Amino acid sequence: MNFNKAEFEFAAGNASQLPKSVMPEVIFSGRSNVGKSSLINKLVNRKALARVSATPGKTATINFFKVDKFHLVDLPGYGYAKVSKAEKQRWANLMEGYFNQERNFSLVVQIVDMRHSPSADDMNMIEYLYSGGFPFIIVFTKKDKLKKTQQIKRLEELKQELSAYSDIPAFPFSAVTGEGTEEIRAYIEKCVNETLQKMSEDTV
Numbered sequence: 001m002n003f004n005k006a007e008f009e010f011a012a013g014n015a016s017q018l019p020k021s022v023m024p025e026v027i028f029s030g031r032s033n034v035g036k037s038s039l040i041n042k043l044v045n046r047k048a049l050a051r052v053s054a055t056p057g058k059t060a061t062i063n064f065f066k067v068d069k070f071h072l073v074d075l076p077g078y079g080y081a082k083v084s085k086a087e088k089q090r091w092a093n094l095m096e097g098y099f100n101q102e103r104n105f106s107l108v109v110q111i112v113d114m115r116h117s118p119s120a121d122d123m124n125m126i127e128y129l130y131s132g133g134f135p136f137i138i139v140f141t142k143k144d145k146l147k148k149t150q151q152i153k154r155l156e157e158l159k160q161e162l163s164a165y166s167d168i169p170a171f172p173f174s175a176v177t178g179e180g181t182e183e184i185r186a187y188i189e190k191c192v193n194e195t196l197q198k199m200s201e202d203t204v
Helices: 036-043 085-099 120-131 150-161 182-204
Strands: 006-012 025-030 063-069 070-072 105-113 136-141 170-172
Touching: 006 136, 025 036, 025 120, 025 182, 036 070, 036 105, 036 136, 036 182, 070 182, 105 120, 105 182, 120 136, 136 182, 150 170, 170 182
Parallel strands: 025 070, 025 105, 105 136, 136 170
Antiparallel strands: 006 063, 063 070
């Protein structure tokens, strides 16, 4: 699968604008400033496919990118305190509208900052995905910002903090060294191929 073949296709600001689901969808979810754009850019080998913003809470739309055989779906970051109540409500409606639709959900890549315990918003999202039966993995970003001993300690702590979800695959990732990139790509490819298989069976 060619991850380098990526292009922006569509942005939806509310659920009624969401395009029809015609390909497997790999969804990226995480709080503002968690390193989501850096992860996406690394996976598709591009410097700025997904905008890396210095201003948290800036991505207010669901952005669709076509990557070879699937749509990469970049969700707006959550949990930014300075966003208005009305904007938070719009975000919630947009998310609910997206996840409640009949779509070709292939995989959700749920992103957590490795340096800290998952936030309440992180835990809510993980529980939502888990109880909803969505296929997902957890990616721990910002690994390079910790020393080796801190990395080992945090991974052990995260194992405890997320013990209720021990059956969910987790991948430490560094945007600086690229560590974890190949493993995450391989997992995405496996899930996309499974969805393509299912889609072809459904059309028979």
